[in-house]
Amino acid sequence: MRRAVWVTVAGCTGFYTLAYALDERVMALYAMFGALPLVLFAQLPGPARQRTPVFLVVLPVGCALVTAGTLLAVSDWAAACGMLVVGFAVSFLGIGAPRPAGPAAAFQLYYVLPCFPPYAPETLGDRLAGLTAGILLTTVADRLLWADPAPRPYRVRLADATAALAGYCGAVGRLLADGGPGPAVRELGEAADRALHATRLSQVPPTERPTAASLRDRALNHSRAAARHLRNQLDSLGRGPLGGCVPDPAAPRLLEAAAEALRQAARTLRAGTPEPGGDTLSGAVRAFDTARAEHHGGVTPERLRQGAVVRSAAEGALLACEAARIACGAQPGPRWRDPGGPFAYALAGPLRRWWRGLRLHLTLRSVLLQNALRLAVALACARLVAGVLDLPHGFWVLLGTLSLMRTSAADTRGALVPAFVGTALGGAVATLLLMLVGDVPVFYAVATPVVILVGFSVGPVLGPAWTQAAMTLTFMVLFAQIAPPEWQLPAVRLVDVLVGGSLGMAASLLAWPRGGHGQLRCVVRDFLSLAAEGVKAVTAQLSDGRDLTGARLKPLRREQDLAGSCYLQYRTETASRHAADPSWEAVMLPGRHVVVGGELMLTRRHEGAGEPLPVEAAAELSTLADRVAAECLRTADTLRTPPPPAPDAPPHPYPASASGPLRLACHPQAHGMTVDDALLITDIEAWLTGVAHDAERARRATVRAARHPG
Structure with a gap:
C-alpha cells in the first residue's frame, strides 16, 4: 500500500503539473517514468532518510542513461549495442551490494524508454527536466509518507544467535564440570541451531542481507562463520563421541569465559556500538594452555582431543567476538593486525574491498x-x-x-x-x-x-x-x-x-x-576439492613453522564466496529445484571448517612460531591430512553425475586411541618434543579429524538424498 501511494503521489503530481499546468507532455511522461521504476522495481534498504542520498545519486546516473538512450536511438544497431553495455554494467557493477544493486531495474528502464524512435535529440532537455522532476518528487514523497515497518537488522539476528550460543556454551561447560542435565544441553543446542538458521542469508529479506563489500558486511559474515564453527565444536563436546574420559578441570572455566565473551558480543551487535572492556577471553585461552601443559603427563588421547576441541571452541568464540566488534566500528585488536591474518580485509580501504568483491565474480x-x-x-x-x-x-x-x-x-x-x-x-x-x-x-x-x-x-x-x-x-x-x-x-x-x-x-x-541449481553442484564440488588441497597445505605450513600466512586459504575463501552466492540464488529458484538435492549447508560444512579452523590454527602457530615440528610428528600429521583430504574428495565425488554410489565402507570414526599424532603427543619427551609441540600437534589433529567427520556426514547426507528424494 505504501508503494502504491508513493508512486501515485510522486508520479501523478509531476505528470499532472507538467502535462496540464505547463502543457509539456514529454516532460510529463518522463516525470512519471522517473518515479514509477524507482518505486515499483527498486529494492532499497533502510528507512527514508537513508534512501534519500541514494536517490540523489540515482539522479545524475539516470540523466546520463536518458542522454545515452536519446542519442543512440539514431539507429537500431547503435541502440542495441548501448543496451548490451548498459544491461551488463548495471547488473554486474552492483554485485553484492544492496544499495548500488537496488535501483538496477530503474537504471535499465531509464535507458530503455528514450532509446526507441522517434529519434528526437532536440527533446533531450525536456526529457531530462521531466526525469529530474520525477526523481526529486519521489525523494520528497518518500520522506513525507508514513514509514515502512522496520525490518529486523541482520546484526540483531546475529546478536540473538550469539546469545543463544552463549547459553549453549555455558551448558556444555557445566556438562563437562559435573555431568549437568543432558536434556537441558540438547534444548539449548536446538535453540542455538534455530537462532543460527535465522541468520542464513536465504532467511533474510534481500535488502537486509550483508552481501556488500563494506567492512561492516564482511565482518558480520565473518562473525556468523565463526559462530557456526563454534556451534560445531560444542556439538562435538555435548553430543559427540568425546565422552569416556575425565575432562580437563580447566575446560569448564574456559567455556564459561567464552560464554561471557559471547554475551558481550551479543550486546555489542544489538546496540550497534562496541562495548568497552578488555579481552578476557584471550587471557582465559592462555591460562587454559598453561593448565594443559602443567597437567600433560599421563593424560589419555581422548582427553587430549577433548581439550583441543574445547580450545578450538574458545578460539571460535574469540573470532566471532572480534568480528562483531569490527562490524560495529571497532578497529582490529593488536592480535589480529597481521596483513595475512583472518581480518586482513579490515586493514584494506573501501575501494580495494570493492574491487576484490568485483574481481571474485570475474x-x-x-x-x-x-x-x-x-x-x-x-x-x-x-x-x-x-x-x-x-x-x-x-x-x-x-x-x-x-x-x-x-x-x-x-x-x-x-x-x-x-x-x-x-x-x-x-x-x-x-x-x-x-x-x-x-x-x-x-x-x-x-x-x-x-x-x-x-x-x-x-x-x-x-x-x-x-x-x-x-x-x-x-x-x-x-x-x-x-x-x-x-x-x-x-x-x-x-x-x-x-x-x-x-x-x-x-x-x-x-x-x-539450469541457473543456480545447475551451477551449485559444480561449485560445491570444486569447493570441497580445494578444501582437500587446503587441508594438506595448511598442515604442511603448521608443521614447518614458516610462511604462516593465510595465502594458501585464499583460493578456498574465493570458492566459498562463489558457492555462497550460488546457493543464495538457488534458494530463490523454485521450479528448477530437485527433490534429490541434499542439504547444501551441510555439504559445504567441511570446506567451511577448513577455512575457519585453518585461520585459527595459523593464527595460533604464528603467535608461537618457532622451530618446525619433529620429523616423526610432521609425518604422522601429513599422513592424517592425506586421509582427511581423501575424505573431502570422496564427498566431492558424490556430487558428480550420474547419481552418487552407495557407501562402500563404514564411516571412519577416527578414534582418539588409534590416532598416531595423539600417541606421540601423549609422551612428548620420548619422541624428543616439548610439551608445547605436543599441544600444537593435538590441536592440529583435532582440527583435521573434525573436518573428516564433517566430510563423512556430508557424503552420507548426499547419498541419502539421492536415494530417497525429498
Whole structure:
C-alpha cells in the first residue's frame, strides 16, 4: 500500500503539473517514468532518510542513461549495442551490494524508454527536466509518507544467535564440570541451531542481507562463520563421541569465559556500538594452555582431543567476538593486525574491498556474471528485434523481457503464463474502456491515480498476473493523455509482452538454463576439492613453522564466496529445484571448517612460531591430512553425475586411541618434543579429524538424498 501511494503521489503530481499546468507532455511522461521504476522495481534498504542520498545519486546516473538512450536511438544497431553495455554494467557493477544493486531495474528502464524512435535529440532537455522532476518528487514523497515497518537488522539476528550460543556454551561447560542435565544441553543446542538458521542469508529479506563489500558486511559474515564453527565444536563436546574420559578441570572455566565473551558480543551487535572492556577471553585461552601443559603427563588421547576441541571452541568464540566488534566500528585488536591474518580485509580501504568483491565474480563460474551476461544479451536482442520489426511501443518488448526473465529456464517458463494472462486481462479491460469512453482525456486523468493506487496495492497481493494487468491498464490511461488513444494499444501491449517474454525464454534456454541449481553442484564440488588441497597445505605450513600466512586459504575463501552466492540464488529458484538435492549447508560444512579452523590454527602457530615440528610428528600429521583430504574428495565425488554410489565402507570414526599424532603427543619427551609441540600437534589433529567427520556426514547426507528424494 505504501508503494502504491508513493508512486501515485510522486508520479501523478509531476505528470499532472507538467502535462496540464505547463502543457509539456514529454516532460510529463518522463516525470512519471522517473518515479514509477524507482518505486515499483527498486529494492532499497533502510528507512527514508537513508534512501534519500541514494536517490540523489540515482539522479545524475539516470540523466546520463536518458542522454545515452536519446542519442543512440539514431539507429537500431547503435541502440542495441548501448543496451548490451548498459544491461551488463548495471547488473554486474552492483554485485553484492544492496544499495548500488537496488535501483538496477530503474537504471535499465531509464535507458530503455528514450532509446526507441522517434529519434528526437532536440527533446533531450525536456526529457531530462521531466526525469529530474520525477526523481526529486519521489525523494520528497518518500520522506513525507508514513514509514515502512522496520525490518529486523541482520546484526540483531546475529546478536540473538550469539546469545543463544552463549547459553549453549555455558551448558556444555557445566556438562563437562559435573555431568549437568543432558536434556537441558540438547534444548539449548536446538535453540542455538534455530537462532543460527535465522541468520542464513536465504532467511533474510534481500535488502537486509550483508552481501556488500563494506567492512561492516564482511565482518558480520565473518562473525556468523565463526559462530557456526563454534556451534560445531560444542556439538562435538555435548553430543559427540568425546565422552569416556575425565575432562580437563580447566575446560569448564574456559567455556564459561567464552560464554561471557559471547554475551558481550551479543550486546555489542544489538546496540550497534562496541562495548568497552578488555579481552578476557584471550587471557582465559592462555591460562587454559598453561593448565594443559602443567597437567600433560599421563593424560589419555581422548582427553587430549577433548581439550583441543574445547580450545578450538574458545578460539571460535574469540573470532566471532572480534568480528562483531569490527562490524560495529571497532578497529582490529593488536592480535589480529597481521596483513595475512583472518581480518586482513579490515586493514584494506573501501575501494580495494570493492574491487576484490568485483574481481571474485570475474569468472564464468559465477552465477552473478552469468545473470548479467544473460540479461544484457536478451535485452540487446529484444531491442534489435523490436527495431527491425518496427513494433509500435517497442519499449514494452524490453519491459517484458526485463520483468519476466528469471535466473533459470524453468523459472522463466513459469513466469510467462501469469504474465500473458495478466496482460490479456488488462488489455480486455483497457479495450472496454476505450469502447465506452473514447477520446476523453479528462476521464483518463481522473482514472489514472485510481488505477495506479488500486492496481499496485492489490496486484502484488493477488499475484503476478494481476500485477501485469495493472501495469497494462496503467500504461493505457497514461498514453491516452499523451496522444489520442489507439484502439489497437491493448493488443500491441499483448504482442510486445509475448515477444519480450519469448526472447527472455530463449535466452534462458540457451545461456546457463539450469541457473543456480545447475551451477551449485559444480561449485560445491570444486569447493570441497580445494578444501582437500587446503587441508594438506595448511598442515604442511603448521608443521614447518614458516610462511604462516593465510595465502594458501585464499583460493578456498574465493570458492566459498562463489558457492555462497550460488546457493543464495538457488534458494530463490523454485521450479528448477530437485527433490534429490541434499542439504547444501551441510555439504559445504567441511570446506567451511577448513577455512575457519585453518585461520585459527595459523593464527595460533604464528603467535608461537618457532622451530618446525619433529620429523616423526610432521609425518604422522601429513599422513592424517592425506586421509582427511581423501575424505573431502570422496564427498566431492558424490556430487558428480550420474547419481552418487552407495557407501562402500563404514564411516571412519577416527578414534582418539588409534590416532598416531595423539600417541606421540601423549609422551612428548620420548619422541624428543616439548610439551608445547605436543599441544600444537593435538590441536592440529583435532582440527583435521573434525573436518573428516564433517566430510563423512556430508557424503552420507548426499547419498541419502539421492536415494530417497525429498
